[in-house]
Amino acid sequence: MTTDAEPDGFESWLRGRVPERGLRSKGASVLQVLLTQPRRVSYSSAAEAAELAGVNVATVSRTAQALGFSGWSDLQQELRARYLSSLSAPEVAAAQQTEGELGGASMRRDLESLALLTRRLDEQLLRTTAEAIAQSRRTVIVANGSYFSVGSALGHNVQLAGYEATVVHDDAELANAVSRIEPGDVLIAISFWRLYQSTVTAAQEAHDRGARVFALTDAASPALAAASEQILLIPAEGVAFFPSLVPGLAVAQAIAAQLSTVDPDRTRRSIEAAETQWSRFRLLHRQPRRD
Template sequence: MTDSATTSAAGESDGFETWLRGRVPERGLRSKGASVLEVLLTQPRRVSYSSAAEAAELAGVNVATVSRTAQALGFSGWSDLQQELRARYLSSLSAPDVAAAQRTEGELGGASLRRDLESLAVLNRRLDDQLIRTIAEAIAQARRVLIIANGSYVAVGSALGHNVRLAGYDATVVRDDADLANSVSRIEPGDVLVAISFWRLYQSTVTAAEEASSRGARVFALTDAASPALAAAAEQVVLIPAEGVAFFPSLAPGLAVAQAIVAQLSTVDPERTRKSIEAAETQWSRFGLMHRQPRRG
């Protein structure tokens, strides 16, 4: 697949070109900045894995111009722009094409761990504490919380739902599309929908987010690259790096954000959460779930 073909496919399915051009400031870019933008649009595969110096060479500018253009597009610098650019580029590819595009060398086990560490560092730098607080407080105030997750990212949804319930709040995790349609039919104002989808977004997730928003629910999306439709339906989008190695997106950053949300949730009403955890502990003992029982104080 050529870069130009990729750009076309991404523009049609995931709004790649629309997304990137939509970040251009109203005053536009200077001529050299426009050259950088043109390279981003026409050679996404190449620049997704290029250094700032390599991107500068492709655009015929210097490295400082690449950095300034990234900032003009709303990023802190080249590395942050490249992270989201790559996520959106990879979302346009099939699983075999993803593995071919990454061209990871050496032992993939170690490479996977290193990739996760890099992604968590990016996440730590970019994640807004206020955004996590907003989602946690919305969950605490909600009449009902619906969590959507598909594929391997069911693990993220299950972890989030399990711990939201443990913290003392009602939450339902939906994995099946028929169940999702039925659940969305009961959404009302005062509900919260958390949409978790990475790589190539599931259409059912986007449809559910749009429907929930139209019904007055608060919608939050956890994703690596929100499509224009998902972004329009969501009150807030949490952008999470999810690039793995080989064919597999990484689960680690998504799980880290799920844990951050429930950690913040536990501070909204600490007494409620304490009572909920104590009640759960009593039932764990009653059902004999634990191999080792805790000491009684």
């Protein structure tokens, strides 16, 4: 696991959330358990965490709030994401220790993550992101590896809604795209788990060039957080070697849906124009019935 010596490490992140006034002795006991037994507490209930720290459940909740979270479940979700991001792929699979059929377990995990996302995601973040896209000259969406599926879905729907968007997943193409970014542009960085360095670098460069940067991630690094205007925290824990993409896709769809309400006439005209071309290119197996 990463150590306190690393500025981007798990321990530095957690200690950095401690308020300047510090924590009371019982709160410090909770913090010590979080630091020394991250795997265990990231899968524990508040009562189990309280028992480990030798305090009551109320103290665990108050400590979570003192660290800037709404409560234990909020802290636990990011704690687990941070912990898992410090592990290699084989270590992640070992840490999961999921029993039974992984197919069904994966679907159940996604449902749990969507429920958590629904409870904790601030809809104002969706509105702010959508409005930034609508106001921008163009939007660059950065998404590497399997995360490209999230970026591709978002980019496709942003274009359908009538706005300029480019989805980039090749590093050379990304460098070229960033070189053309200007003030007033938007860059959306999509990355989970250990984060792609090229995505973080693109966010930093875009920020320095005056663009508005938004991040879709499960645990933003300090560098990504510093470059971003807003961070949409999305649970992405899977049951095997890799993170789940389902919650990220849900947020991408939510942003697109919100974007369609910013200028409904523009979006309607764009979709009608696209529909005309789909018909001319005979893209669809079933053509829409025309009156």
